[in-house]
Amino acid sequence: MSFAEQLTRLQAFLDADELHEEALDYIAAHGYLTALSICSEPVPEREWIDALFSEPPHYRDDIERESIETTLVQLKAHITRLLAADDDLELPCDLDLGDDPDDSDIRGWCIGFMEGVFLREAIWFENAEDEVSELLLPIMVGSGLFDEQPEFADIARNRELADDMVDQIPEALTALFLLLNAPEEKPALLKPRHH
Template identity: 80%
Template sequence: MSFAEQLTRLQAFLDADELHEEALDYVAAHGYLTALSICSEEVPEREWIDALFAEEPHYTSDAQRTEIEATLVALKGHIARQLASEEEFDLPCELDLTDEPDDSDLRGWCIGFMEGVFLREEAWFDNSEDEVSEMLLPIMVGSGLFDEQPEFADIASDANLQDDMIVQIPEALSALFLLQHAPDEKPAVLKPRRH
C-alpha cells in the first residue's frame, strides 16, 4: 500500500464519528504531529498516540490498530522531513478561517498544533520564551483558543489583521523548527551578543 493510500485510510479513520469526541480528526492530528515534530523534546510514541485519541479507539482488529498507529508514526516522520527541508511547509488545509472560523479546517489544524505544544509546554518555552511566543502567535490566533484574552480578542475582531497573521503560519513553522533544532542557524539579529 502506498503512503498516499495509507493516509487516505488514516483520514477516514480519524474523521469517523465513532471516535471519542475529544479525539483529533485528521487535520487537527496533522497540526498536532507538526508541533511534536518541532518540539525539541521527543515525546514517547505511546504517550502522544494515546493523547491524540483521548481514549482507546474501537479498532476492528489488532491489524487495524497496527496499521493506524504505524501510519501516524509515518506521517509524523514525513512532516519532520518536510520541516527540515528548505521548502515552504504545506498545510493539509487552506490558510483561511472562512466566514465560520469555528468550522474551518485551519482552526482545527491550529487547535491540534496547540494540543501538541501543551503536551510539552516547558520544552517549548524553556530557552527563548519571547521568540517562541512571537512565532506561535499566528497559530494561537488561528486556534481561537485565546480569544478571551484582550490582545487576541482585538485581533479576532479585525478580519484583515487576522488574515495577515494566518498567512504567516508556514513561515512561523520553519522559524520555530530552526529555533528548536538548529538554534545556531537563527538570523544574526537573534544571536546573543557576546560581551
Template identity: 80%
Template sequence: MSFAEQLHRLQAFLDADELHDEALDYVAAHGYLTALSTCAETVPDREWIDALFAEPPHYADKAQEEEIEATLIQLKAHIARQLASDEEFELPCDLDLGDDPDDSELRGWCIGFMEGVFLRESAWFENDEEEVSEMLLPIMVGSGLFDEQPEFADIAADANLMDDMIVQIPEALTALYLLLQAPDEKPAILKPRHH
C-alpha cells in the same frame, strides 16, 4: 500499500464519527504531529498516540490498530522531513478561516498544533520564551483558544489583521523549527532576506 493509500485510510479513520469527542480528526492530528516534530523534546510514541485519541479507539482488530498507529508514526516522520527541508511548509488545509472560523479546517489544524505544544509546554518555552511566543502567535490566533484574552480578542475582531497573521503560519513553522531544532543556525533567521 502506498503511503498515500495509508494516509487515506488514516484520514477516514480519524474523521469517522465513532471516535471520542476529544479525539483529533485528521487535519487537527496533522497540526498536532507538526508541533511534536517541531519540539526539541521527543515525546514517546505511546504517549502522544494515546493523547491524540483521548481514549482508546474501537479498532476492528489488532491489524487495524497496528496499521493506524504505524501510519501516524510515518506521517509524523514525513512532517519532520518537510519541516527540515528548505521548501515552504504545506498545511493540509487552506490558510483561511472562512466565514465561520469554528468550522474551518485551519482552526482545527491550529488547535491540534496547540494540543501538541501543551503536551510539552515547558520544552517549548524554556529557552527563548519571547521569540517562541512571537512565532507561535499566528497559530495561537488561528486556534481561537485564546480569544478571551484581550490582545487576542482585538486581533480576532480585525478580519484583515487575522488574515495577515494566518498567512504567516508556514513561515512561522519554519522559524520555530530552526529555533528549536537547530539553535546554532538562529542568526540566519534574523537577517533580512534579500529578494
C-alpha cells in the same frame, strides 16, 4: 500500500464519527504531529498516540490498530523531513478562517497544533521564550483558544489582521523548527562533561 493510500485510510479513520469526541480529526492530527515534530524533546510514541485519541479507539483488530498507529508515526516523520528541508510545510487545509472561523479547517489544524505544544509546554518556552511566543502567535490566533484574552480578542475582531497572521503560519513553522532544532543552539549538550 503506498503512503498516499495509508494516509487516505488514516484520514477516513480519524474523521469517522465513532471516535471519542475529544479525539483529533485528520486535520487537527496533522497540526498536532507538526507541533510534535518541532518540539526539541521527543515525546514517547505511546504517550502522544494515546493523547491524540483521548481514549483508545475501537479498532477492528490488532492489524488495523498497528496500521493506523504506524501511519501516524510515518506522517510525523514525513512532516519532520519537510520541516528539516527548510521548505514551507504545505498544510492539509486552506489558510483561511472563512465566514465562520469556528468551522474552518485551519482553526482545527491550529487547535491540534496547540494540543501538541501543551504536551511539553515548558520545553517550547525554555530557551527562547520571546521568539517562540512571537512565532506561535499566528497559530494561537488561528486556534481561537485564547480569544478571551484582550489582545487576542482585538486581533480576532480585525479579520484582515487575523487572516494576515494565519497566512504566515507556514513560515512561522519553518522558523520555529530551526529555532528549536538548530544544532548550534545546543553545543553544550554534545560535549562530554568532565567532573
